[in-house]
Amino acid sequence: MTQVKRAVRIANCSGAACDPGLHMYNQAKYGPVDVITGDYLAEINLASNAEEMAKGTHPGWVPTALDGLQQTLEIANEKRIKIVINGGGLNPKGLAEKTLEMAKEKNLNLKIAYVDGDNLLPRVGSILDKIKTGEYGHLDTANSDVTLAENSDTFMDDPEGMPIICANAYLGYRAIKKGLDEGADIIICGRVADASPVIGAAAWWHGWNETDYDALAGSLIAGHLIECSTYVTGANFAGAYKYPVQDLLNLGLPIVEIASSGECVVTKHEDLNGIVTADTVKCQLLYELQGNIYLNSDVKADIKNIKVEDESKNRVHVSGVRGFPPPATTKLAVFYRAGYQSEFLLNATGYATDHKWDYQEAQVRSKLEEWGVKLDVLDFQRVGVPKENPDSQLSSTTYMRIFAQAKEAAALGKVMAAWMWNGMAHFAGMHSSLDMRTVIPKPFLGFYPATIPQSELDEAVNILGESPRRIAVSPPQKTESLQPRENYNPTNPVPLESFGATTLRPLGDIALARSGDKGGNVNFGVYVQTAEQWDWLRSFMTRDQMRKLMGKDWKDWYFIERVEMPNIYAVHFVIYGPLGRGVSSSKLLDSLGKGFGEFIRAVHVPIPTKFLPNKARI
Structure with missing residues (x-):
């Protein structure tokens, strides 16, 4: 009889390139862990680093990695902790060789490896040809109801004017697991999917094969829960206002304990600051989802019936995830030089x-029209509302963000010229910071998320040392075609009047939420605490209600998908379109969609009075 291994303790050390190296050291120092994983790569930092790397001013890897x-090599060697990170960025081989050099200098017994195969820039031309013919496609084009942002694919017809900077596929866990099976202690990856280091570590520890779908899916969600640094230990948390500020300083990073079944417990080191509760876990679970099916190149995770339950202080048990064969495709992130943009702020x-801003916008627009200036984007964004009966000048001050994009830098210079033409004809009290550096046109990158067959990949783990080896891994042997995403309004809704009297209050008085970006789209998950509140929330939060809550931000060409997660009392939406071509080229001030959830929570809705805290019932 095979003995079931204990749960593997996997500690996250990074969720973005800004996370300091000290996090990795702290995860190794402050308690027992088996593996440390780190996700350093936002889509945009690969692209920006590619430009710098081409100039010879960037090593390609992430400096904080x-x-x-x-800081960590010696203690990892002493405690025999494995390390798997994607901080290799565009140059995983370079960071692996640098790591091997450091290990030799310290006379440490560490086997170093790196994963390659994600960089498809040398073959991107032939891939784009297949996108043009419809053989491959954009991530969202499978849904005929979705309209892509204007100019989403124009770069394909202008390879010289809009050259591609980088094209990196999202790799899975297979090369990582192979490296660990071969005895690697440290594996440096480039663009693997955010949760792939966690899946690879868990699959290696428990000896899973690629058809152990429920276990793999559980580890995928475990990886999703800890991949964003402190987002599950108190950061970016809608309920943080309930805690003293001191409790939220110097947050420690999370740990996940993954059992052989794939179920997990989310926790943290006792000696590091932070909070891990069912609420922090639910908020992170709802972040950057596609719906109730979470896709990865290794497995599809069905989270419709997921359960998230407090086990004890700073320990949350997660179960109920089902796994299915992965799609035959994976995501390819293509970045290209899209033109120039500029912006400036006026107070x-x-x-x-309102009249002042109407006047300002009309002045600039009319002059540009008179001059015949053509821009791809010209947006006048009014930020804030002046306080009624203000008690200081700042509380009475708002600003306008004038944002513009064009293929040629010269056209953008006309925006400032139009403002200066009317510079002394300004509205009463106009002022600014006098710092106009943002007016200078700067190049920006466009983003195109494609899907390609995994058979296009040449994925491998490379073991460094005196006899270096490159061990290729094959695509998944069994795949399933992607089905249309579920999208439905409430089934058997409860009549809203049955909940009794209502009070017009912010939705956030009874609901927590999280939002984020998915390419050009915004995802938004919202949940409540009790079964009766859930009956109200699922009945109230229809697709039409979501449109109403967005107010003036809703555009008729957007599209909404809606699903429910009954065991955690959550409704989840994907709103297609608000971020345009994606974060690197979005005109929005909130280009990552992170503030969307807090905006919706602040909108006043008729909440059943019996659900409200006493202080909110007035």
């Missing part, structure tokens, strides 16, 4: 602010 390794104070 190197810093973490420099208005006090009385009749």
Whole structure:
């Protein structure tokens, strides 16, 4: 009889390139862990680093990943902790060789490896040809109800004017597991999917094969829960206002304990600050989802019936995830030079602010029209509302963000010229910071998320040392075609009047939420605490209600998908379109969609009075 291995303790050390190397060291120092994983790669930092790397001013890897390794190698060697990170960025081989050099200098017994195969820039031309013919496609085009943002694919017809900077496929766990099976202690990856290091570590520890779908899916969700640094230990948390500020300083990063079944417990080191509760876990679970099917190149995770339950202080048990064969495709992130953009801010104070902004916008637009200036984007964004009966000038001040994009930099110079033409004909009290550096046109990158067959990949783990080896891994042997995403309004809704009297209050008085970006789209998950509140929430939060809550931000070409997760009392939406071509080229101030959830929570809705805290019932 095979003995079931104990749960593997996997500690996250990074969710973005800004996370300091000290996090990796702390995860190794402050308690027992088996593996440390780190996700350093936002889509945009690969692209920006590619430009710098081409100039010879960037090593291609993430500097904070190197810093973490420099601090942690000795303690990892002493405690025999494995390290798997995607901080290799565009140059995983370079960071792996640097790590091997440091290990030799310290006379450490560490086997170093790196994963390659994600960089498809040398073959991107032939891939785009297949996208043009419809053989491959955009991530969202499978849904005929979705309209892509204007100019989403124009770069394909202008390879010289809009050259591609990088094209990286999202790799899975297979090369990582193979490296660990071969005895690697440290594996440096480039663009693997955010949760792939966690899946690979868990699959290696428990000896899973690629058809152990429920276990793999559970580890995929475990990886999703800890991949974003402190987002599950108190950061970016809608309920943080309930905790003293001191409890939220110097947050420690999370740990996940993954059992052989794939179920997990989310926790943290006792000696590090932070909070891990069912609420922090639910908020992170709802972040950057596609719906109730979470896709990865290794497995599809069905989270419709997921359960998230407090086990004890700072320990949350997660179960109910089902796994299915992965799609035959994976995501390919293509970045290209899309043109130039500029922006500047103007302030208005006090009385009749709306008229002041109407006047300012009309001045600039009319002059540009008179001059015949053509721009791809020209947006006048009014930020904030002046306080009624203000007690200081700042409380009475709002600003306008004038944002523009064009293929040629010269056209953008006309925006400032149009403003200066009317510079002394300004509205009453106009002022600004006098810092106009943002007016100078700067190049920006466009983003195109494609899907390609996994058979296109040449994925491998490379073991460094005196006899280096490259061990290729094959695509998944069994795949399933992607089905249309579920999208439905409430089934058997409860009549809203049955909940009794209502009070017009912010939705956030009874609901927590999380939002984020998925390419050009915004995802939004919202949940409540009790079964009766859930009956109200699922009945109230229809697709039409979501449109109403967005107010003036809703555009008729957007599209909404809606699903429910009954065991955690959550409704989840994907709103297609608000971020345009994606974060690197979005005109929105909130280009990552992170503030969307807090905006919706602040909108007043008729909440059943019996659900409200006493202080909110007035």
